[in-house]
Amino acid sequence: MAKKWTNDEIKLLKKLYPRASKTELEQTFNRSMAAITFKANNLNLKRQKYWTKKEEDLLKKYYPEISDEELSELLERSVASIRNKASRLNLKKNTNQNPSKPWSKMEVEKLKRLYPTTDSRELERIFNRSMNAIRNKAFQLNIKKMPNKKGPK
Structure with a gap:
């Protein structure tokens, strides 16, 4: 039988879940990550998804040239996340008005x-x-x- 979550545990989960490491969560609650994730999903809690070096490099490479929507699909992140990260990295779109592929x-x-x-x-x-x-x-x-x-x- 699954261990029932107390109100204090739920409050702590709401505070820690977005940023704590998986190990920290497992040790704090003495539960499996699957049980923690299940409860968090029931509470509509989301974990912050950190940017990897590879993702940042791809963003730096492609941000000036392709649309935020295309980057969103490429990096599997929201358009808002793409724009926020680009802003923090001080990335700019190319302002060249010549289209890369002329229209026939x-x-x-x-x-x-x-x-x-x-x-x-x-x-x-x-x-x-x-x-x-x-x-x-x-x-x-x-x-x-x-x-x-x-x-x-």
Whole structure:
């Protein structure tokens, strides 16, 4: 039978769980990490995920060139986490306005036709470009998204 958590243990778990090491948690509560994680999940507690040297190096390498959304997928972190870490590292986006991959006339025509009504992820797939690149081109061409129309309730 599982050992019941006391109110004092729950208070301490809320305080320690985000930053304490696994060893420290196991020793403090005299429970397995699986039991601690299970209780923490029930309490909606989250552990702080520290950045590794490899992750920081990838962020430094790619932050100037690719979108925060793409970095989010690459590093499996939230966009907010990407932006916060980049800010702490004083990283900047390249301000070069020349696109790395020029838009062909055919792509521009297709964008004019599809952008107003096509889902963002679908546009990324069709053009093989980031949503930022697509939005920027649409802005330059003064193309707007059609508002979503909701049916009667």
